[in-house]
Amino acid sequence: MLLVFAFALLLGEALTEDVTVNMKVTKHYSGHFEGHFVYTPKHGIKGWELKIHFSVPVHNIRQWDGDWIQKDPHGEHFVMVNEKSNGILPAGQPLDIRILGEFSGSEVPKGTGVFVDLSHDSQTLPPLPHHTGQATKYNYDEVLMKSILFYDAQRSGKLPANNPIPWRGDSALHDGKDVGHDLTGGWYDAGDHVKFGLPMAASTTLLAWGLLQWKDAYEASGQLNRMYDCIKWPLDYFLKAHTGTNELYIQVGDGSADHSFWGRPENMTMARPSYKITTSKPGSDVAGETAAALAAGYLVFKTKDHAYANKLLSHAKQLYDFSKNHKGIYSKSVPAAAKYYKSASYEDEAVWAGCWLYYATNDAKYLADAEKHHPAIAGGAWGQSWDEKNAGANLLLYKFTKKDTYKQDIVQTYKSWMPGGSIHYTPKGLAWRLEWGTLRYAQNMAMIALMAADYGINPTSYRKWAMGQVNYALGDGGRSYVVGFGKNPPTKPHHRAASCPDMPATCGWDHQRTNQPDPHVLYGALVGGPGKNDDYVDERTDYKKNEVACDYNAGFQSAVAGLKHLAVHNNLPH
Incomplete structure (x- = not known):
């Protein structure tokens, strides 16, 4: 024919x-x-x-x-x-x-x-290299490429000339005007258009850590330069948001007003107030996490762009001192954040930030600070997230000191998380921590498990468990939970921009309620995930199971990079 x-x-x-x-x-x-x-x-x-x-x-x-x-x-x-x-x-x-x-x-x-x-939405996808290394059940190169595309779709502000998302344009160009600062840029948090500083910084730190640990995975998958661009976008925003030695803008947009609007970010007309922490309204948690993200960014860019890296480190040091010298929980200082990202404590960020500043500077004072705060997070971790850094902090303490007490914290954590522990498992094998973004917790812990294995802690069992959790999200659970990837992926994620038709068509709540697939594929987005019994229906209105978020993809993407690293070295578990 x-x-x-x-x-x-x-x-x-x-x-x-x-x-x-x-x-x-x-x-x-x-x-x-x-x-x-x-x-x-x-x-x-x-x-x-x-x-x-x-x-x-x-x-x-x-x-x-x-x-x-x-x-x-x-x-x-x-x-x-x-x-x-x-x-x-x-x-x-x-x-x-x-x-x-x-x-x-x-x-x-x-x-x-x-x-x-058909070229569905005319989106140009980056090239994938010829596969190298060990054969994998799922195409990890494709997952990495598409996960980065998800972060491209979350960009706020003036988009670059090489913007790969044709259905996204410049938006929120007046952010910060209410306070006389340029606060444009950064990532929209989830399926909405608020910029929340704490989860954005936590996501950036996990992504940067994955790049530091498994740079060869990004090189082998052909995504290294795209990954640099990916994390530079929020890092640039944090530099703008740090407007004074002891002043950090930690949110732009009001959640209630934002959530009453279903439409493109390019068409927003509601007020977008800016919120900050200061010495009188402190936020040790968000300042510490932002310091950690900037320090991790320094480590990523120090050989690529020395001047930029040094700027990141300078701001990281100032924010670390701010978090240390002016104690407080940010969501108490900024009530507008409490309904959406209420922080439980700042002790874990104190350890976490101390570890990252030590990693970046090799200055023993930061490690001493981290160890001083360790008793507050000792023991098994509930689960790495935007709010809890215990697992990652304990692992970094072990990496730097090799002290058995930190190793035992990790072992105790995974004794709880692995089968036979206290975590519920779905019939098809997902470690199910919580109904909100359950895949996010499993993927974050898969990332930490792969890190721990690299540091010599139970490498065989931890790598096998981590691969099982990642592969569940990619298809082992009976379907893909990653938009635009694999078998029967979600087509109706809870995401305003993807659900709206091409400009200049109007968009509103009818587009949220329709049962039709999104007109734009939100490539790479990991949805919240199934219920306790692997129950899942692809519905846009189900924001528990079908919303997407920057922090959902961060540990997931890094875990995929960890598995790709193992494949490059022919060391995937069997």
């Missing part, structure tokens, strides 16, 4: 090829047949349509590799489109469309057709 395959290169350059292909009939018996349309693209593709013509009428036609959008009642002409899980193919990856059907008479059907590029 003549196969016209028009597609966009993953690098963005359109290319059309005419290729002659015939349906290969692999089985036929008693009026039944099985055929395959096979094509191996020379370049990456994204989104396809297959128009099929049969030489004789067929009926009861079925397949598992696409969705029918047209069926000829006479049985000769059919049209299908790709499923979400197989619309994007790297160069050299075969596309095999399997068809089953029935026919009358003695002539076995012959099939011809035309593949047509």
